[in-house]
Amino acid sequence: MSEADAIVRWGKLLLAAGVLLLGSSCVGVRQINELAIVTAVGLDVGKKPNTVRLSAQIIRPADARGQTGAPSGGTGEPIYSVETEGASIFDAIRNLGRFSSRRVYWAHNFLIVMHEDYARQGIQDMVDFFTRNHELRMNTWVAVTPDSPAELISTITGLEVVPGEAVDSLFRSNHVAGLAPGSNMRNLEESFLSVSTEPILAKLMLRPRGISNKKPEEQGSLEQVELGGAAVFKEGKMLGWLTPMESRALLMFREKLASGIETLPCPGDQDRRLTMEFKDARMDVDPGYSKGDIHYRIRVKMDASIVESGCAKSIASIREEAEALLAAQVKKRIERVVERAQREYRSDFLKLGEVFRNSYPVEWRGMSGHWSEVFSEAETKVEVSVRVNSAVLKAEGTGVR
Amino acid sequence: MNRLAAAAKAVLERKIAPGLADNEAAIDEVMGNCADLLKRSFLLGGDRRVPGLLVCLDGMADLGTVEAILKELLPFAEGSLKRFPDDSEVEALPNFYLSSASTHTCETVGEAIAAVISGNAVLLFEGYGSGLIANARGWKERNVEEPSTENNLRGPRDGFSESIRTNTALVRRRIRDPMLRFAAMTVGTRTQTSINIAYIGDLVKEGLVDEVKRRLGRIRIDSVLESGYIEELIEDAPLSPFNTAQSTERPDKVASALLEGRVAIFVDNTPHVLIVPTFFWQFMQAPDDYYNRYWVGTFYRFVRYIAFMISLLLPSIYVMLVSFHQEMIPTSLALTIASGREIIPFPVLLEALIMEFAFELMREAGLRMPKPIGQAVSIVGSLIIGQAAVQAGLVSPFMVIVVAMTGISSFAIPGYTSSLAIRLLRFPLLIASGLFGLLGFATMAFALLLHVLSIHSFGEPYLAPASPYRPSDQRDMLLRVPIWMMDLRPEFAQDRERMEGSQMPKAPKEGQR
Numbered sequence: 020m021s022e023a024d025a026i027v028r029w030g031k032l033l034l035a036a037g038v039l040l041l042g043s044s045c046v047g048v049r050q051i052n053e054l055a056i057v058t059a060v061g062l063d064v065g066k067k068p069n070t071v072r073l074s075a076q077i078i079r080p081a082d083a084r085g086q087t088g089a090p091s092g093g094t095g096e097p098i099y100s101v102e103t104e105g106a107s108i109f110d111a112i113r114n115l116g117r118f119s120s121r122r123v124y125w126a127h128n129f130l131i132v133m134h135e136d137y138a139r140q141g142i143q144d145m146v147d148f149f150t151r152n153h154e155l156r157m158n159t160w161v162a163v164t165p166d167s168p169a170e171l172i173s174t175i176t177g178l179e180v181v182p183g184e185a186v187d188s189l190f191r192s193n194h195v196a197g198l199a200p201g202s203n204m205r206n207l208e209e210s211f212l213s214v215s216t217e218p219i220l221a222k223l224m225l226r227p228r229g230i231s232n233k234k235p236e237e238q239g240s241l242e243q244v245e246l247g248g249a250a251v252f253k254e255g256k257m258l259g260w261l262t263p264m265e266s267r268a269l270l271m272f273r274e275k276l277a278s279g280i281e282t283l284p285c286p287g288d289q290d291r292r293l294t295m296e297f298k299d300a301r302m303d304v305d306p307g308y309s310k311g312d313i314h315y316r317i318r319v320k321m322d323a324s325i326v327e328s329g330c331a332k333s334i335a336s337i338r339e340e341a342e343a344l345l346a347a348q349v350k351k352r353i354e355r356v357v358e359r360a361q362r363e364y365r366s367d368f369l370k371l372g373e374v375f376r377n378s379y380p381v382e383w384r385g386m387s388g389h390w391s392e393v394f395s396e397a398e399t400k401v402e403v404s405v406r407v408n409s410a411v412l413k414a415e416g417t418g419v420r
Numbered sequence: 421m422n423r424l425a426a427a428a429k430a431v432l433e434r435k436i437a438p439g440l441a442d443n444e445a446a447i448d449e450v451m452g453n454c455a456d457l458l459k460r461s462f463l464l465g466g467d468r469r470v471p472g473l474l475v476c477l478d479g480m481a482d483l484g485t486v487e488a489i490l491k492e493l494l495p496f497a498e499g500s501l502k503r504f505p506d507d508s509e510v511e512a513l514p515n516f517y518l519s520s521a522s523t524h525t526c527e528t529v530g531e532a533i534a535a536v537i538s539g540n541a542v543l544l545f546e547g548y549g550s551g552l553i554a555n556a557r558g559w560k561e562r563n564v565e566e567p568s569t570e571n572n573l574r575g576p577r578d579g580f581s582e583s584i585r586t587n588t589a590l591v592r593r594r595i596r597d598p599m600l601r602f603a604a605m606t607v608g609t610r611t612q613t614s615i616n617i618a619y620i621g622d623l624v625k626e627g628l629v630d631e632v633k634r635r636l637g638r639i640r641i642d643s644v645l646e647s648g649y650i651e652e653l654i655e656d657a658p659l660s661p662f663n664t665a666q667s668t669e670r671p672d673k674v675a676s677a678l679l680e681g682r683v684a685i686f687v688d689n690t691p692h693v694l695i696v697p698t699f700f701w702q703f704m705q706a707p708d709d710y711y712n713r714y715w716v717g718t719f720y721r722f723v724r725y726i727a728f729m730i731s732l733l734l735p736s737i738y739v740m741l742v743s744f745h746q747e748m749i750p751t752s753l754a755l756t757i758a759s760g761r762e763i764i765p766f767p768v769l770l771e772a773l774i775m776e777f778a779f780e781l782m783r784e785a786g787l788r789m790p791k792p793i794g795q796a797v798s799i800v801g802s803l804i805i806g807q808a809a810v811q812a813g814l815v816s817p818f819m820v821i822v823v824a825m826t827g828i829s830s831f832a833i834p835g836y837t838s839s840l841a842i843r844l845l846r847f848p849l850l851i852a853s854g855l856f857g858l859l860g861f862a863t864m865a866f867a868l869l870l871h872v873l874s875i876h877s878f879g880e881p882y883l884a885p886a887s888p889y890r891p892s893d894q895r896d897m898l899l900r901v902p903i904w905m906m907d908l909r910p911e912f913a914q915d916r917e918r919m920e921g922s923q924m925p926k927a928p929k930e931g932q933r
Contacts, residue, residue, distance in 0.1 A: 026659075029659065040851065040852070040855055043855055043856065045743075045767070045769070045854070045855050045856075046855075046856070047744060047856075047857060048743050048744060048767070048854075048855075048857070049743065049744070049746075050742070050743050050761065050767055050768060051742045051743070051746050051749075051754065051757055051758045051761055051768075052758050052761040052762050052764065054746060054758070056746075056754065056755070056758065058751075078755060078758075080755050080756075080758035080759035080762060081759045081762040081763075082759075083755055083759065084755055084756050084758075084759035084760075124746065126746060126747030127746070127747070127751045127754055127755075129751070154747055156747070181755075184751075184752075
């Protein structure tokens, strides 16, 4: 074969490749500016029975980001909130296409928030839809609200331009306040699929927290989204709520919460307050098994410091009492959440089943089928030890040290 | 072969005749009435007054040297030849009377004319059947200047010029080793371009020099105007966009290549010298790496590798992510990109192609333009591309950043000729990823990788020492280890030991001074 032949052959190959490339006409292409990027989704029960009302917060990038050198026409609103109804979630989303000029795009969704009523009816559909869709990210936050989800996702906060982004940052820093679980699609699905563990979702609500700059005398006239508390589930249906303080104890079980603050009455003086911050809290759950009975020994060790003291006595003198008070308080909270899980909801959202299975895999096999009954009968013993190692205070009750 | 060429060929093969007039006629017949041909007849000193003829080319031969030769031969000039030796041959003339540095005799008209054309003076005498060639070469040439395409901060500033002798001397000055050899060849039937193959006899890989000579000897071409002609005719991978023969203007690069056991090909009339075998990684290495401290050298090598990745991949990755895989962009970034693209009328692929083309246009225009206009064009170009296009809503600000990054990165690659290959390869990658997203990008990138893996340069794999993996050569690929650790030459060199080991300097301990 001569050189010229080789070149002709290569030329033909290239030509064929070129025709193939052009013939494909950019299959599957969708430009980023042709997408309606959803940043938050609300789910509610529809007006008619057996329908779903879906509200979506769609971002308007040009206005959400402002001028980035390019001129951009716009109404100035960073988000476009819409609502549809349908027989199922998928149906509702398809109905979204009736009026959305752009293709609805879910991959950048920050938040899925369900109304309490919707959650009580069962979240199987929702988990199914939002995990099967390959575009969706598993780190989307999931929450339940007693207020209107549509209103909640379109409430603009003072700091962020996009509400979905605001809730995203709220969730990211949830360990600062430590009052709600950081529930996202991943751990929801994990608990949802687990035989023993039941899902738990964070609670979002609208509270009049914002102060209008124009009318500062009307305190708290602007509603803001607040994260606190949790929704308890069993067998895919919501059962009820946990208070924010119960959620803190829950976080110790589920997310290894290591720090937080507690306000206590002063030792020997119920009217004055002592605020303590605990750090490096470590929880050990030891399951035990004897003759068909399961018992748990829950031990918590923590270091604490006194961060605010209104007590009349010197810190040195109340230190040991403060330790005991804090230990009792934490113990009370843990016992409370365990009590609610075992007796009230009979739902193992504390992952105690997993702990037991890891230690007693053989025994587990016999009881996995009726774990929720076994769990609610289990005995628990909570031990808390606190060590106050620093009083980061200058002022001491009535004067400066 | 036409009639004129046939006639000239017949004359060239003729022996030099004893009759001076015959020879003059023969020269005239071949060269015609050439404007720069200088013929000076004279009478040789001594009793016999032998008529002689000096032939040279004005401009190729140094007239001062020619005059000095004549002065020694003319009878009445002071200190000149007083008597012509009766019976001796012309060959004896230089032994007694000519002080020229290099002389030899010639037997045919062809040899005489070849000597004249290359700048020598040819002396012919009545009654003698051979001519005498005296070296009188001397022409105007550019000075040794700083190389314009390969700059550095620390290191020698001299660059090759157009004269092959100057160029070989620049290398010889750096390597005063008797084993440094220059083998001469001539390529080009009309241009008769001199080519020198430089190598160090005891370092170069066995057989490499013969292979280079074989490939050069195979060339049948009328003209060689630049080393690029040679490069394309001796390459291993003639269809590849990558160049498998490195070209450089820097004598220090050539010297270092020779010391690693490679071969350099000098071509007359060009400052670009070829180095073979060539490895891909060489294009990422600059002489500064070795002249600066090794920390700096290694760091900037990494900068260059990143620049290489950016200049090859960044536009494709951007196009791929923005038009196919938006879920792979972090949300905040996705929103920013989307906001910049809100009013852009083109798909991302077209936008990228337009901007890349605009950039290449500016580069090419900037290169070809007469220097005084350069500034005007660069101002207009950068304003149009950077500012006006964005404000008019034709391209997104992000695309401007991507293209600018790509352009700057491609200039950071020291081997300018190889950065051209990367600039070309960007386009197939860009189109493939714009048409098929990640699938097209990955396919094209792998095709490219397989291609680079498959090509060789004078028998050496192009990607060595990365693939095939050569452990001891790693010291000078990604990293630039300290000089005291580079004790071995590359694996293909004959004699691998470069220096004695363990020469890491140590400060003397206190009291031992």
